[in-house]
Amino acid sequence: xxxxxxxxxxxxxxxxxxxxxxxxxxxxxxxxxxxxxxxxxxxxxxxxxxxxxxxxxxxxxxxxxxxxxxxxxxxxxxxxxxxxxxxxxxxxxxxxxxxxxxxxxxxxxxxxxxxxxxxxxxxxxxxxxxxxxxxxxxxxxxxxxxxxxxxxxxxxxxxxxxxxxxxxxxxxxxxxxxxxxxxxxxxxxxxxxxxxxxxxxxxxxxxxxxxxxxxxxxxxxxxxxxxxxxxxxxxxxxxxxxxxxxxxxxxxxxxxxxxxxxxxxxxxxxxxxxxxxxxxxxxxxxxxxxxxxxxxxxxxxxxxxxxxxxxxxxxxxxxxxxxxxxxxxxxxxxxxxxxxxxxxxxxxxxxxxxxxxxxxxxxxxxxxxxxxxxxxxxxxxxxxxxxxxxxxxxxxxxxxxxxxxxxxxxxxxxxxxxxxxxxxxxxxxxxxxxxxxxxxxxxxxxxxxxxxxxxxxxxxxxxxxxxxxxxxxxxxxxxxxxxxxxxxxxxxxxxxx
Ligand code: SIN
Numbered sequence: 001x002x003x004x005x006x007x008x009x010x011x012x013x014x015x016x017x018x019x020x021x022x023x024x025x026x027x028x029x030x031x032x033x034x035x036x037x038x039x040x041x042x043x044x045x046x047x048x049x050x051x052x053x054x055x056x057x058x059x060x061x062x063x064x065x066x067x068x069x070x071x072x073x074x075x076x077x078x079x080x081x082x083x084x085x086x087x088x089x090x091x092x093x094x095x096x097x098x099x100x101x102x103x104x105x106x107x108x109x110x111x112x113x114x115x116x117x118x119x120x121x122x123x124x125x126x127x128x129x130x131x132x133x134x135x136x137x138x139x140x141x142x143x144x145x146x147x148x149x150x151x152x153x154x155x156x157x158x159x160x161x162x163x164x165x166x167x168x169x170x171x172x173x174x175x176x177x178x179x180x181x182x183x184x185x186x187x188x189x190x191x192x193x194x195x196x197x198x199x200x201x202x203x204x205x206x207x208x209x210x211x212x213x214x215x216x217x218x219x220x221x222x223x224x225x226x227x228x229x230x231x232x233x234x235x236x237x238x239x240x241x242x243x244x245x246x247x248x249x250x251x252x253x254x255x256x257x258x259x260x261x262x263x264x265x266x267x268x269x270x271x272x273x274x275x276x277x278x279x280x281x282x283x284x285x286x287x288x289x290x291x292x293x294x295x296x297x298x299x300x301x302x303x304x305x306x307x308x309x310x311x312x313x314x315x316x317x318x319x320x321x322x323x324x325x326x327x328x329x330x331x332x333x334x335x336x337x338x339x340x341x342x343x344x345x346x347x348x349x350x351x352x353x354x355x356x357x358x359x360x361x362x363x364x365x366x367x368x369x370x371x372x373x374x375x376x377x378x379x380x381x382x383x384x385x386x387x388x389x390x391x392x393x394x395x396x397x398x399x400x401x402x403x404x405x406x407x408x409x410x411x412x413x414x415x416x417x418x419x420x421x422x423x424x425x426x427x428x429x430x431x432x433x434x435x436x437x438x439x440x441x442x443x444x445x446x447x448x449x450x451x452x453x454x455x456x457x458x459x460x461x462x463x464x465x466x467x468x469x470x471x472x473x474x475x476x477x478x479x480x481x482x483x484x485x486x487x488x489x490x491x492x493x494x495x496x497x
Contacts, residue, residue, distance in 0.1 A: 016341030047125025071350020173377025222371025330369025
């Protein structure tokens with residue numbers, strides 16, 4: 001078997017993975033960075049909204065309060081505060097590296113002030129990632145997919161990887177998971193095709209804890225094919241109307257179109273059901289093509305002209321607030337395993353992520369996790385891969401339809417139970433595939449496994465909070481708690497523990 005070795009193996013080449021790799025390289029570590037898709041890969045280049053940085057010392061407190069308000073009692077306040085306190089250092093560094101941030105910040109939903117810094121209009125994630133990739137010294141191995149972690153005596157020691165040249169063992173002193181989210185579990189999503197929750201499953205199978213998977217943020221304004229119409233458009237004056245032409249958001253929230261994302265998503269869903277459709281009118285935005293080139297191009301690709309007509313929009317699965325539980329340094333609790341970015345649940349986002357906090361989290365936690373990993377490198381003997389879940393990818397359309405129906409913007413116990421029974425009946429197999437051609441079976445296996453865990457959590461959470469809305473339990477419960485799955489145990493854990 002072909003074998004490579006590294007101090008730090010980074011899985012995923014989005015903002016968290018690349019920034020983490022840069023931090024480790026700067027310390028002289030041998031870093032191996034794998035990307036399952038060609039660069040620029042992951043969800044980062046799809047991010048239109050920018051990076052939320054507190055404007056100054058005084059704004060730090062306001063940014064924190066906005067984050068806490070959006071997260072509905074589930075944000076780990078100490079983690080959030082420490083990330084925001086570190087933010088200016090990263091902005092300074094990125095500016096010194098020449099990243100082309102717009103000087104004027106933008107306002108997005110849930111933010112009390114304009115503090116979101118964009119790059120290239122709505123091409124923020126792409127330009128940020130390109131800027132980071134340009135500074136990497138080591139290569140990124142594209143088309144390399146980790147099918148399993150190597151584990152020895154409870155310590156993670158690398159990964160079993162499928163590559164275009166066949167299977168490969170990577171032995172490493174530590175692993176940083178930065179594999180992104182699970183949006184492809186849903187029929188309509190703003191996420192790229194690779195968002196199949198791989199890292200969450202790898203970590204869980206190795207013994208790490210998955211937290212709060214039921215909290216999936218639905219972006220309120222996606223075009224019919226799932227392409228995003230950035231919230232920044234509403235920040236710049238775009239208006240939502242129902243099929244009767246009525247502006248409805250002020251009826252739902254005093255912040256109107258800029259209410260927190262869960263509020264807008266539910267309102268768009270309800271108005272769509274009640275009137276037959278919802279439209280976003282971008283025509284009030286001055287210099288639309290210059291400000292939002294991606295939005296305009298995506299709309300035109302669907303035969304729509306945002307300069308002349310309102311765009312049909314609906315909610316789409318956008319961001320996983322839950323993921324692999326980590327401490328504030330990105331440590332998963334499993335020796336040798338660290339996680340950062342959307343794959344992780346660091347405690348910043350709670351029940352509903354504040355817009356544009358995630359690229360910031362990717363930067364801060366990507367660096368912290370990589371540096372923490374370097375403090376405890378070990379190369380245990382006898383590390384072996386674990387079997388991976390595999391499923392016929394032909395079953396994915398049905399799985400996604402079930403998830404959209406049962407675990408979408410509005411959920412009910414009965415629907416969740418039915419979907420769970422169906423998912424439990426899926427013919428999930430176990431094995432270690434030997435070739436990259438198995439990628440669709442592996443990704444489908446990951447999604448099926450995560451569907452089961454997500455549905456179990458959504459059923460157990462008999463309340464509505466943030467992005468998780470249960471019609472049969474429409475209010476938040478008296479206590480705020482996380483849900484954590486480790487092995488076969490699923491338990492409620494108070495916030496702050
Ligand atoms: C957007 O541009 O609306 C997305 C920003 C985000 O999800 O943080």
